Amino acid sequence: MLTTLAVENYRSLRDLVLPLSGLTVVTGPNGSGKSSLYRALRLLADASRNGAVAALAREGGLPSTLWAGPENGVRPGSSQVQGTVRRKAIGLRLGFAGDEFGYALDLGLPVPGKKTMFNLDPEFKREAVWSGPVLRPSALLADRAGPSVRTRVSSGAWGEDRFKIRLTDSMLSEFADPRACPELLVVRERIRSWRFYDHFRTDAAAPARQSRIGTRTPVLSHDGADLAAALQTIIEVGRAAELAAVIDAAFPGSTLEVATQDSLLSVRFHQHGLLRPLSAAELSDGTLRFLLWVAALLTPRPPELLVLNEPETSLHPDLLPALAALIATAAKETQLVVVSHASLLIRALSEISEVGTLELEKEGGETKLVGQGRLDRPSWHWPTR
Structure with missing residues (x-):
């Protein structure tokens, strides 16, 4: 560490x-x-x-x-910034x-x-x-x-x-x-x-919304293009129950599956109250982004260090406690650095895990x-x- x-x-x-x-x-x-x-x-x-x-x-x-x-910074309380001869x-x-x-x-x-x-x-x-x-x-x-x-x-x-x-x-x-x-x-x-994850794309043309040929994917790509394959890998390595629990905690009554047609893998999201599942192309930006974080944080191959940059972006405040639980679970297997200014997420993390706040x-x-x-x-x- x-x-x-x-x-x-x-x-x-x-x-x-x-x-x-x-x-x-x-x-x-x-x-x-x-x-x-x-x-x-x-x-x-x-x-x-x-x-x-x-x-x-x-x-x-x-x-x-x-x-x-200035080489040595600005002196506290000083109203003037003045350069000096560089010594280093x-x-x-x-x-x-x-x-x-x-x-x-x-x-x-x-x-x-x-x-x-x-x-x-x-x-x-x-x-x-x-x-x-x-x-x-x-x-x-x-x-x-x-x-x-x-x-x-x-x-x-x-x-x-x-x-x-x-x-x-x-x-x-x-x-x-x-x-x-x-x-x-x-x-x-x-x-x-x-491993570093920054802002995932969730626009209409985002790679994560497309069906793709899948291979075993223990590590989600930086752009989330292999989302369906990464989720299916999590299921097949024996973490299906954990994945289902995370989805239910974030979206009560909802389930997720990965479907295949002509060797193309795609996400199917069964939402409570709907008569048919939604494809990745139909999901809201926030829902898709949360699924991307699920695939990234439940990785079967945890890195030495995992760095997340503002994971709360585009997520509804109601999803932040579930995201905090997901981050805390990942922190049991890898060292995590989370860059965030979401006080709700930080507070939720502090309540369920030991956090060093900088x-x-x-x-x-x-x-x-x-x-x-x-x-x-x-x-x-x-x-x-």
Whole structure:
């Protein structure tokens, strides 16, 4: 389980170190930095697939995503924002730690003067994987400085070989040799198992409303196109009674089935009071979105970490207690981070499960954790350049 998440210089997250629990709810008013925190987690996951540079490019490049205020933030109570001479290297830093392993990356701009048309591509200045919850020199397992990677050998000493890597590649994706550093491979595969769900489409042309050829689907796709197959998989792995109970709790007297015709799978929703079942194309946006969350959260293959971004969107308040129960059930098998500003959902979760609530706020344009002082922050150290 991840116990600490650290972000530095990503949008409004100038310097944030957060404690994580088995079920963490991130809340706060609009514009407080919740979405930035969600995207920071996705960037960490992208690094394990060598996609962090491309992900930043989609956001306008590294310069567009860096903290735009003074290097040390705005002094509390100050009415003026004044820049000073920069003392630190410009960079975006992301990291996490748990009881077993920790990982951190430092992305910066390339050295000026290189002849390239890709001079906005960020470079990996540092990367580190260590054992335990806190980075210490003796705990380092793999250490990357610029284009050079070194790893520990079985004796615990640093190996004699220095492995070369391109500055725009992550050592997680390009250097995960089970012989040279098996721990690096373990960390990479754990990060790759992280799963993210954002706003599902429920418009008339949404993929989830279409009948499709189905295969066994233990993991719902990000767009919900394989909804019928995912629900049928849940039924066939022996969780039909659990699925039926969730549907009845949300829509009393209703049942759900998956039908097949010409090898195409489709959802059939039997609603109390109606003489025929409704297809996915006929369901309301809220009902369809709830079924998508059911398929995502009752997954037969739970990930190391499951991150949900505003799951309450388009749901009627009456459905939020049922959604809270569904989230609490999923949290028994996987670590969950839920980004939400629905007080009813948060309250319902707190009543049925142990929840770590992180409330964010903006102060001088900077995202901060409400009530967190310097001495309250989890222990965290960045690898130096």
